[in-house]
Amino acid sequence: MPAPSFDSDGFVRLWPTTLLRRSLPSHDLANAELLRLVTEMEAGKTGEGKQDFTTDYRSGNILTVDNPAIGWLRDCINKTIIDYLKQAGLTYPVNWGLQGWANVNRRGDYHDPHNHPHAYLSGTYYVAVPPGREAPPENRPDLRPGAITFYDPRGFANMTAIRGDRQIEAEFTHRPQAGDLLLWPAFLMHFVHPNLSDEKRVSISFNATLKWSDDYLPRQG
Template identity: 35%
Template structure:
């Protein structure tokens, strides 16, 4: 009996360099650390909200203006997002997906980003700047999970497309893209070194 897969959840993974000139990860990391050191408003927000490490999400909205490398990064991300939108077969009505937010994440040893999604956006994603040995992957959750009220658990050897949670371990220079409704989290960073990434949202219209 043939069995079809319906309502597939797509995850895009590529090297940044596949859609433009290479972005120097060392320069990008230096820029992230410099901004984090100077961003007193962001530091204060993290402290007030018990946020581990640092994020510029609540403090800075102009990274592309502050450092040329972020402007270059945004140009490359625009191309990746356009490629993913094509794969998703979106009918955008002649309007491109546009960058809404872009922010820095620095996750120290013991830090976590709890499970969340990105409402009001279309595509979300992260590019990875520093991933020391032992640092955490990103975990995605089956979006049907809240509706599986009486379902038994999946076997430990279930295929990836049948699992409730999927862990993805990106490399420096990778970009991951997903639809913004997909719930995800970053488990505890077990490395003594910082995990550095840049995340972003794209909106339509």
């Protein structure tokens, strides 16, 4: 892709942050199997003994498990990454590896704001999302249980924004549905709001880590 430059009207738009959402086709069958698998793995019925998918979310690599639904998900993630890279305008081969982990959030569980160091892209696939994602009446009305919020990576870019300025919102919040696959640059800070349902929220997150090639280095001058 050519370096950014002023267009014919004299504008140049810099520093884009692109996120991608896909609702994966035919996700119902796969989600039933993924939920069964994650539940069994967490209980230690399959895999490497009992596991904690609420806080110990970086252990192992669930995307290497030999299971048809995992294979389907792995293919969907890779296809989505290819589309993302095409949209970014990359015209040369890029190779990556995937590491995935399951998240099981019970009532009150959340993930603090964080990003994913050492990865290029990160994402989450939503296996089970509890209904009733409005704030319970006893809580403040602006709670967004189960949502995910992303933050403008350019610190304080919003501080002088005015009405109608697209920089006025320093955060972007999405309420995912089962079957959603989200993909974003790994540097992007994000916060997973608490689950306020008695039903579990189950998702599979992943990092795409580049297999390094010197071709990735920007051409200078």
